[in-house]
Amino acid sequence: MPYKTVLTYLDPSDRAGARLSFSLELAKTLDAHLIGLFTTFVPEARDYFSVAGCAHYYDDWLDARRGQRDAAEEAFRHALRSAGLGGEWIAFDDYAEAPMIRRSRHADLLIAGQTGPDDDSQALRKRFLEGVVLTSGRPVLVLPYAGGLRPAGNSIAIAWDGSREAARAVRDAMPFLERAGRVTVLRVRSTDSLRRVTTGAQGGEIDLMLARHAVNVDFAEATSDSDETAADALLSWVATSGCDLVVAGAYSHPQWQEQWLGGVTRALLESATVPVLLSH
Structure with a gap:
């Protein structure tokens, strides 16, 4: 069965742009519908509210995350238009792993990236991909965190x-x-x-x-x-x-x-x- 629905995981990391470019090229080659899924690690709100005077830090985190999400969505939609591809944008506000696994079951292929040594706290936990691979029921294409991403599959x-x-x-x-x-x-x-x-x-x-x-x-x-x-x-x-x-x-x-x-x-x-x- 051909890949007609490709889901690519996008986050605030430096490699998200390269992952998007790779996904666009692959979707164009396969004539596939591309879904951009944006989600990040979400801290527990109670960790902020349990310490006096720290509640505003959680609000600051939420504001920063909204800014990252909006920027990622704009970049994704612009890239789709430039490539002349069909696609859609999804953003989740709850914990990242569950929605990734749930949504990947409606795709033919999931594209994600290795966690790099310099990824900050906005990224998902280091081994979240293991859970996705083991429980999604779909093939997962994992891209390296370093080096250029050339077209794959020759x-x-x-x-x-x-x-x-x-x-x-x-x-x-x-x-x-x-x-x-x-x-x-x-x-x-x-x-x-x-x-x-x-x-x-x-x-x-x-x-x-x-x-x-x-x-x-x-x-x-x-x-x-x-x-x-x-x-x-x-x-x-x-x-x-x-x-x-x-x-x-x-x-x-x-x-x-x-x-x-x-x-x-x-x-x-x-x-x-x-x-x-x-x-x-």
């Missing part, structure tokens, strides 16, 4: 381990895969069999399924040694491969096991240098 790497989550991610990414010039099925192995992250199969029959969609597939392998986690091996391969998009299943292992294995999902969420499409 050279794609599939982090394949034969899991249900990986299979779901491949299906969710099909609009990208069918348009790609190059698709690589990547397996990550550990030299220690107890820490193996992917199956030993050459990719099973995933290549045959993709071939029926006219997707040309090749295979690659990254190996982690005793001093390198699977996450490190995957990120190193991505950084040198020339790929511009990674497709991966999120948390195909229990979260405690992800920690033991090197936290592949978390590493992609926090440290990938190219866009990553995650599905759970």
